[in-house]
Amino acid sequence: MSRTDPDAGYMYRDQKPEGFFWLAHRTVDAKHNFIVDVHVTPGNVSDSTVYVARLEHILGRFAFPLEAVALDAGYFTTEIAKALVERGVFGVIARRRFGGKKGMYRRTSFNYVSEEDVYVCPAKQRLTYRTTDRHGYRHYASDPAICQNCPLLEKCTSNR
Ligand code: SF4
Incomplete structure (x- = not known):
């Protein structure tokens, strides 16, 4: 736990700085580049765990129909796929690549x-x-x- 910011979360991710951080989970409108939602969490909260609640929030917040979303590989979970299907939202989610460690079996x-x-x-x-x-x-x-x-x-x- 951080002594100076006990609510921050310790982040440990591939190709990211390690330490105590906060994360801003942002959703951007692809057509006009408007940021339509920002949700702040401690740095140790995974992106995928907050997504369905953010999707719900955005659907309730705006009057326009949400046709499709594009998400990176960190959001490739069955929970998110199910939530998109149930809400009639077309999801494009990047495939997860499990590169593995050098010299190790993949x-x-x-x-x-x-x-x-x-x-x-x-x-x-x-x-x-x-x-x-x-x-x-x-x-x-x-x-x-x-x-x-x-x-x-x-x-x-x-x-x-
Ligand atoms: S037996 Fe198979 S799973 Fe077990 S260490 Fe050997 S290669 Fe890996």
Whole structure:
């Protein structure tokens, strides 16, 4: 917690400065470049968590129909996609790219087998479905007993 600004949030994101910050979540009208909404939160609040409430606010605030929105990859969640569909708003959301760390396996190194709903890792272990998180991402888990002795472990994960 910041001693000088205890309400600020500690931000830790790729390619952003690290430290205590505030965030201004802005929505801009694409036709005229008017800022139609600004919502300030502590810097550790993720953009996607406030979006649906901002969408609701904008829809209630202005008389014009909202046809479409363009969002960056940080907003690519099932909750937002569902909210847009339910409100009849066409959403264009950038695709998330999971680049991974240099020298490490990427997600594409794991092959999905739809018939069995498993991922096959580079060492041919089958990773089984574990859970779906609140953002809609499905998690598949390996067997730690196998991974512990895997010669590819260092390229696979930093997790022991
Ligand atoms: S550590 Fe080895 S066995 Fe475990 S998931 Fe990675 S590649 Fe597969």
